[in-house]
Amino acid sequence: MTAESYLNWDTTLSDLVKTLENHRPKLGEMCGAKEIIVLRDWRGRIHLGFPCSKEKFIDGGLGSFLLEANTLLGPLSAASIADNVTAGDRSATELLVKNLAFFLDELFDPSDFWDSPFLVRLGGSSNLKLSLLDRQDKENDWLKRTPHQAGNQSVPRAVFFGVKGGVGRSSALTALALHLSGQGKRVLVIDADFESPGVSSSLLDANVRPDFGLVDWFAAEALGYEGLEDLAQQKIVETSPLSERTQGRILVAPSHGIKTQTYVAKLGRMYRVTEEGVGFAERLCSIVSLLERLHSADVTLIDSRAGIDDTAAAAITQLNARVSFLFAVNTQQTWDAYSLLFKHLRHHPTVHTEDDFRYGLRFVSALTPEEVGSTKGYWANLREAAYTTCAENLYDKDVIENSESPVTVVNNDQQFNPAFDDEDTPHYPLKIIWDEVLRAFDPVQEPGQLAPAVMEKSFGDFLKRATRLLE
Numbered sequence: 235m236t237a238e239s240y241l242n243w244d245t246t247l248s249d250l251v252k253t254l255e256n257h258r259p260k261l262g263e264m265c266g267a268k269e270i271i272v273l274r275d276w277r278g279r280i281h282l283g284f285p286c287s288k289e290k291f292i293d294g295g296l297g298s299f300l301l302e303a304n305t306l307l308g309p310l311s312a313a314s315i316a317d318n319v320t321a322g323d324r325s326a327t328e329l330l331v332k333n334l335a336f337f338l339d340e341l342f343d344p345s346d347f348w349d350s351p352f353l354v355r356l357g358g359s360s361n362l363k364l365s366l367l368d369r370q371d372k373e374n375d376w377l378k379r380t381p382h383q384a385g386n387q388s389v390p391r392a393v394f395f396g397v398k399g400g401v402g403r404s405s406a407l408t409a410l411a412l413h414l415s416g417q418g419k420r421v422l423v424i425d426a427d428f429e430s431p432g433v434s435s436s437l438l439d440a441n442v443r444p445d446f447g448l449v450d451w452f453a454a455e456a457l458g459y460e461g462l463e464d465l466a467q468q469k470i471v472e473t474s475p476l477s478e479r480t481q482g483r484i485l486v487a488p489s490h491g492i493k494t495q496t497y498v499a500k501l502g503r504m505y506r507v508t509e510e511g512v513g514f515a516e517r518l519c520s521i522v523s524l525l526e527r528l529h530s531a532d533v534t535l536i537d538s539r540a541g542i543d544d545t546a547a548a549a550i551t552q553l554n555a556r557v558s559f560l561f562a563v564n565t566q567q568t569w570d571a572y573s574l575l576f577k578h579l580r581h582h583p584t585v586h587t588e589d590d591f592r593y594g595l596r597f598v599s600a601l602t603p604e605e606v607g608s609t610k611g612y613w614a615n616l617r618e619a620a621y622t623t624c625a626e627n628l629y630d631k632d633v634i635e636n637s638e639s640p641v642t643v644v645n646n647d648q649q650f651n652p653a654f655d656d657e658d659t660p661h662y663p664l665k666i667i668w669d670e671v672l673r674a675f676d677p678v679q680e681p682g683q684l685a686p687a688v689m690e691k692s693f694g695d696f697l698k699r700a701t702r703l704l705e
Contacts, residue, residue, distance in 0.1 A: 239308045243278065247366070249306055250280070251356055254364060257299045262362040264294050269363035271347055272356065273336075276369050280334075281312045283347055283367075287339040288331065297327035304330055354581045389526045390704045391534045393549050394433075396561035397571035399540050402600040403561050404433040405675045406666055407535050409693040410700055411437065411474075412677075412684065414533055415482035417701075422531035423474075424448070424522055425489045426538050426549070428501055433537040434488035437474040439678055444472045447490035451521055453500045456508065466521065467528045475678055485529050505545055514545065515552035522553065533704055542575040551582050551591050557703045558591075561600045562663070564616040569623045576627035592628060592650055595660035596703065598696065601668045616663060621654050624661040657699075665695040 239246075254261065254270065261270065268285030275281065282303065284291055304311045313333035338344050347367060356364040392410075394403045411421045425434040428449060446469050455462055470491065474484035490497050505514045526534055538549035550558045562568050584590050597620045605611045630649040652659040669692045677684045689697075 240310070243274075243310070246280075246307060246310055247272070247356075250303060251364060253299075253303055253306055255362065257296070258362045260294055260296060261299075264290060264296075265362070267363075268338075268348060269353075269365045271353070271365055271367050273347070273367045274369065275312065278310065279312045280307050280310050281336060282334060283336050283338075285338045285344075285348060288335075288337040291335070291337060292331065297330070300327065300330040300334055304334055354583075389531050389534055390557075391522070391536060391553060391555040392700070392704060393536045393538050393553055393555040393558040394561070395538045395546070395549055395558055396540045396600075397542055397568060397575065399430055401561045401563055402666060402672075403537060403540075403559075404436050405672055406559070406561070406598065406600070406693065406696060407433050407537055408436045408476075408675070408677060409689060410697060411484050411535055412476055412480065413689075413693075413697045413701065414704075415477060415480040415484050418481040419532040420482055420530055421484045422471075422525055422529060422534045423484060423486045424525070424534060424536040425487065426518065426536050427540065428489050428504065429539060431489035434486050436675060436677060437476060437484060437486045438472055438488065439475060442472060442475070443488060444491045445469045445493045447488045447494055448521065449489055449497060449500045449504060450491065450494055452504045452517065455517065455521075456503065456506070463524065463528070466524050471525065471529055476684075479681075479684070482532075485531070487525055513548075515548035519553055542571055542578070547575060547579060550595070551579065551584070555594060557594050557596055557700070559596055559598045559664070559700070560660075561598045562616070562620065563601050564599075564612055564619060569619050572623050573627045576623065580628065586650075590650065592660060595628075596699075597661060597663040599663040599665050602665050603668055613665070617661075620663055621661040624659075625651070628660065664699050667692045667695075 250272065265285050270285070271283035273281040273283055282300075304313055311334060313330050338348075341347065350367055353365040353367055356366050394407050396403050407423065411423055414421045423433060423437060425431050426448065427433070434443075446465065448470065451462065451465060451470055454465060459465070471485050471487050474486050477483045494500075507513050508517070522534060522536070525531070536549070536553060536555070538553075539546045549555075560572065562572065579591070582591060585592065599613065599616050602616070603612050605613060629651045652661070654661075656662060669688060671683055671688055672692060675683060682688075
């Protein structure tokens with residue numbers, strides 16, 4: 235077997251779907267309105283789930299289909315059957331039915347499969363529905379639709395996200411918090427980058443922190459502590475001293491507090507699904523909503539975990555944010571990472587619905603250098619790279635013509651495919667200009683970094699557009 239036969243998961247899955255479609259008449263008649271489930275287990279091997287009884291399947295004469303599917307899947311098949319078996323080999327068919335397939339009547343709880351919130355539609359026709367169910371080491375939190383929290387949807391939220399650290403997320407969040415507080419708003423800041431907490435350090439003095447942090451709240455919740463509301467109101471939020479410069483207030487919920495113990499041990503348990511089946515993203519949404527209510531927030535800014543895994547992706551799709559700022563620098567590493575993430579996110583169930591998360595995404599050019607002259611430079615190249623990344627991996631049309639200026643594509647009712655020069659789109663970046671004064675950004679200790687001239691020069695475009703998005 236070649237390495238490709240073990241690693242080309244997309245190609246193999248696409249070929250399997252075609253094979254299932256080739257057997258549509260029999261399979262469609264047998265399965266009715268329920269879907270066939272392609273289950274990919276934690277090792278990456280494929281099982282096929284049929285919404286009928288095993289007896290009905292065998293009587294339907296579909297042994298040849300399982301042999302064909304097994305050969306196509308090769309080492310990705312859950313069954314270990316040689317390629318040279320024939321359709322008439324009854325023992326091989328019996329082994330395939332046993333090891334490659336599972337059936338509705340054999341399961342203790344079929345709803346764990348057919349009603350799973352993690353099903354991803356693979357296609358199919360009106361009489362043959364196909365879905366993928368990925369079993370991973372951790373739950374696919376990013377695929378769930380987190381319930382909207384009643385009473386809190388009037389509080390606009392912004393997520394600050396990046397595929398890597400060190401791109402100015404904390405600086406931009408701090409600048410926006412100060413700007414909104416200057417307008418008289420109560421700004422709630424959530425430090426949810428738990429593996430690399432930082433934004434709270436930009437907003438709070440090291441010796442003036444709450445007793446506990448969000449990690450402590452998750453630990454207490456998992457242990458069944460009954461005083462969670464009091465904890466959220468009294469012990470995990472502190473007012474930033476930067477509020478003294480504004481008419482409003484900046485309220486910070488850090489990841490850890492002065493009395494936090496065994497942070498890493500608590501962090502290692504935080505992403506677990508609860509005994510009641512509640513995932514991390516929904517739990518985070520609950521504490522954010524609780525803090526918004528208890529502290530009368532006007533707007534919430536969330537610094538999220540960096541990276542492209544499912545936990546990081548959940549911040550974009552699950553926190554009911556009005557806008558998710560995607561921080562980027564113009565490097566191939568950045569665009570490769572966002573391409574991988576967007577291909578993943580395209581399978582989210584809200585795509586092409588009124589809750590389509592893509593409309594709330596906005597790239598941010600985080601460290602834009604000052605440029606002079608009319609020569610095409612960093613900003614123009616970054617704009618084109620952002621557009622290409624979105625058009626090829628996030629928007630509804632995949633093909634882009636190669637040209638100096640990307641081709642404008644006209645929208646229709648079925649497609650999300652905005653034009654290159656449309657500023658109100660994910661690919662048109664908000665701009666932050668790099669200034670040396672922002673190096674080692676620590677405005678609590680170095681208030682000169684917040685001088686109006688510096689703020690306007692570096693954050694003027696970002697603050698103007700970000701504020702409009704949150705209105």
